[in-house]
Amino acid sequence: MRRSRVTIQNHTEEAALFKRRALFTFAVVVILISILLSNLYYLQVTSHTDYQTRANENRVRVIPVAPNRGLIFDRNNNIVANNLPVYSLEMIPEKVANLEHIIAELGKLFPLEEGFIEDTQERLKYHRRFKAFTLIKQLSEKQVAKFSINQHKFPGLSIAAGLNRYYPQGESLTHLLGYVARINSKDREKISIDDKEGMYAATNQIGKQGIEKFYEDILHGIPGSTEEEVNNRGRVIRTLKHIPPEAGRDLQLTIDITLQNKAIELLQGRRGAVVALDPNNGEILAMVSSPSYDPNLFVQGISSRNYSNLLNSTQKPLINRATQGQYAPASTVKPLLALAGLEHNFVTDKTKIWDPGFWQIPNVERKYRDWKRWGHGWVDLYTSVAHSCDIYFYDLAYKMGIQNIADFMQPFGFGESTGIDIHEESSAILPDKGWKRARYNQPWYIGDTISIGIGQGYWTATPIQLAYSTSILATKGQRFRPHLLKQVIGEPETNASSNLAPIKLKNEANWNIISNAMYQTAHKYGGSAYSLFKDSPYKAAVKSGTGQVFGIAEDAQYDEETVQEHLKDNALFVGWAPYNNPKIAVAVVLENAGWGSANAGPIAKGMFDSYLLDN
Incomplete structure (x- = not known):
């Protein structure tokens, strides 16, 4: 004959155990909530500016805009250093269905270098498809005219215009005018020492010799900027603000170009x-x-x-x-x-x-x-x-x-x-x-x-x-x-x-x-x-x-x-x-x-x- 188990209950001890467990749980909850509130305070108050800036940097892109370089004239107001338009051919890759076909058609308009297709494909590997890509850096006015007439055949391609330094007197004034050229590592180091990185954010050229170098700060100008709102993939949603650049100031020299040429x-x-x-x-x-x-x-x-x-x-x-x-x-x-x-x-x-x-x-x-x-x-x-x-x-x-x-x-x-x-x-x-x-x-x-x-x-x-x-x-x-x-x-x-x-x-x-x-x-x-x-x-x-x-x-x-x-x-x-x-x-x-x-x-x-x- 099987005997039934008798359970003796101690209500006092059970109540004490429950109380200890409840207090422990409450303490853990309080600690976790404190940690949460602390982190929330850190994010929302202490680091608010920092994270807001990071968010804006992801959402807002600031693009520097290069200023026009100042012109240079002789004593009789003959221009001796000018800025002339330079034209390049640009492409939006995502709008081009067949790159090889497009380049083949371009070759019918003007000659392209050997291996142009292979070189272009290699450069495109590291380029975002929705951003403009430079196909050809410099086009003559005749080439621009040819392309413009046939532009309907080239979806996704367009002409972009910029300014380039030009010295109309050629060799006549080289040693006193100097020239501008691409910024190299030595120039970058000097720019960094002088704390002028922002001045050259949109510029890849600098005065190297002569007047162009001596009066670089006057001729260069002050860059502007464009603020764009972008999505998480970097695609532009809208333009928020545009600050136009301030062109460099023009110089008049003491030189008489007639006497110089004489x-x-x-x-x-x-x-x-x-x-x-x-x-x-x-x-x-x-x-x-x-x-x-x-x-x-x-x-x-x-x-x-x-x-x-x-x-x-x-x-x-x-x-x-x-x-x-x-x-x-x-x-x-x-x-x-x-x-x-x-x-x-x-x-x-x-x-x-x-x-x-x-x-x-x-x-x-x-x-x-x-x-x-x-x-x-x-x-x-x-x-x-x-x-x-x-x-x-x-x-x-x-x-x-x-x-x-x-x-x-x-x-x-x-x-x-x-x-x-x-x-x-x-x-x-x-x-x-x-x-x-x-x-x-x-x-x-x-x-x-x-x-x-x-x-x-x-x-x-x-x-x-x-x-x-x-x-x-x-x-x-x-x-x-x-x-x-x-x-x-x-x-x-x-x-x-x-x-x-x-x-x-x-x-x-x-x-x-x-x-x-x-x-x-x-x-x-x-x-x-x-x-x-x-x-x-x-x-x-x-x-x-x-x-x-x-x-x-x-x-x-x-x-x-x-x-x-x-x-x-x-x-x-x-x-x-x-x-x-x-x-x-x-x-x-x-x-x-x-x-x-x-x-x-x-x-x-x-x-x-x-x-x-x-x-």
């Missing part, structure tokens, strides 16, 4: 440089470096082959000879040396010395030869400048010493940059004892000073320095920093800011003595430039120079017929006109051309004629 014509493709400026305000009227190159090659990206040809050319077209070329100034600085001699009382305008064709340092056997081997006889300051007598200046340099020469020449712009408004400028060399010790760890010798007396030896100058120093002589000590910018259009001209402290002489009459000596060079019979200016309707003050490229032995003669072309003398010429009312100062350097007055002189005369007579 300088190019006179150079005839020879290696060298011509600088012409207004001595009354420092405005550069023409600045040519020859040979040059077409800056338009760089705008869309120059090919490796073309760039290699420019880089490796023996003619060195990439160098701006006008501001970077360093040449022995030769006899062009003799007027300044004579002025230094007058100021330091080593000579007067009546001091005469005997020139037998050579000069010797006291108690030294070596003879320093004059260019005229039989000598000039008795010469004073006027004839020594006009006839370019070397002996007079050997003697003067010996008397003055190198430090007097260097200290006097520095305010005339030698040995330092002129401050012209492009970055590509060399300071060249104005030597003294300290310079030689620092450069070669050698003492300065008296023979070094003698060479400096005729603008040779260690002394080098750029054509812009020669033009600048000549302009100071023309204005009797007034100094105006050479500059290319006349004004930012719509703003005042910049001339006033170019004034520098004038050079004051102990005896102001010395200016007239030197000017008269340079006048005699052009207009007195026997002057080295007399044949050039004897029939000129205006009066000029000039000085020629012939710079040795290599040294020759004491008793050796320079034979132009046997010397290799790259070792021939450089031809130099400086001056201003009209003599009593200077309006233009010119410096000319011709590499390996020989005699200065015969080769560089006609170029300077042509520049004077063009500016004073043709105008």
Whole structure:
């Protein structure tokens, strides 16, 4: 017989157990709700702005809009840097049913590169089908017209227009204008350092050299933006807001394009440089470096082959000879040396010395030869400048010493940059004892000073320095920093800011003595430039120079017929006109051309004629 189980219930203990379980459950619920509320507070309050921004970034897309680059004009309002429309062919991939067929039809309108289909298909792999895709980057106007007529045959394809930098003068202004080109990693680093990433968000080009680089901040403009609402796949739903870009400001330069082209014509493709400026305000009227190159090659990206040809050319077209070329100034600085001699009382305008064709340092056997081997006889300051007598200046340099020469020449712009408004400028060399010790760890010798007396030896100058120093002589000590910018259009001209402290002489009459000596060079019979200016309707003050490229032995003669072309003398010429009312100062350097007055002189005369007579 089976017995029934008897259950004894303890209601008190059961109630206590239930209470413990209920409290535990309630505590868990409270904790979970607290966590939920805490997270909710974090999301809705603490991180509200952050998550709202993320949501908006997913919902709203901001597209930067590139500004139009400022234009550049010459002093007579001829445009020298323009923005021209450029056309590309774009495609919406999702609207094109048969890509190969479309491209085959395009090939009937204009030629396509070999492998165009394969290249296009490869690029499309990483492109969203509803976004515009560039099929062809640049189309000619004829190609645009052809496509427009046949556009009904090409669903999903359309012409897109943009602006590209264009230099209508081609090679004429390359070294002063510079060019724009694609932004590279070095440019990106500079943009990042300057905290200007936002300025270039919509731009892939930047000024690389010359005016384009120096005034990049003015020319570039301020980008705009377009806000678009998009769905989760990035497709545009609507446009929310559009902020138009602010175009870059236009520049007017001091350059006279007519005079610039005249300088190019006179150079005839020879290696060298011509600088012409207004001595009354420092405005550069023409600045040519020859040979040059077409800056338009760089705008869309120059090919490796073309760039290699420019880089490796023996003619060195990439160098701006006008501001970077360093040449022995030769006899062009003799007027300044004579002025230094007058100021330091080593000579007067009546001091005469005997020139037998050579000069010797006291108690030294070596003879320093004059260019005229039989000598000039008795010469004073006027004839020594006009006839370019070397002996007079050997003697003067010996008397003055190198430090007097260097200290006097520095305010005339030698040995330092002129401050012209492009970055590509060399300071060249104005030597003294300290310079030689620092450069070669050698003492300065008296023979070094003698060479400096005729603008040779260690002394080098750029054509812009020669033009600048000549302009100071023309204005009797007034100094105006050479500059290319006349004004930012719509703003005042910049001339006033170019004034520098004038050079004051102990005896102001010395200016007239030197000017008269340079006048005699052009207009007195026997002057080295007399044949050039004897029939000129205006009066000029000039000085020629012939710079040795290599040294020759004491008793050796320079034979132009046997010397290799790259070792021939450089031809130099400086001056201003009209003599009593200077309006233009010119410096000319011709590499390996020989005699200065015969080769560089006609170029300077042509520049004077063009500016004073043709105008």
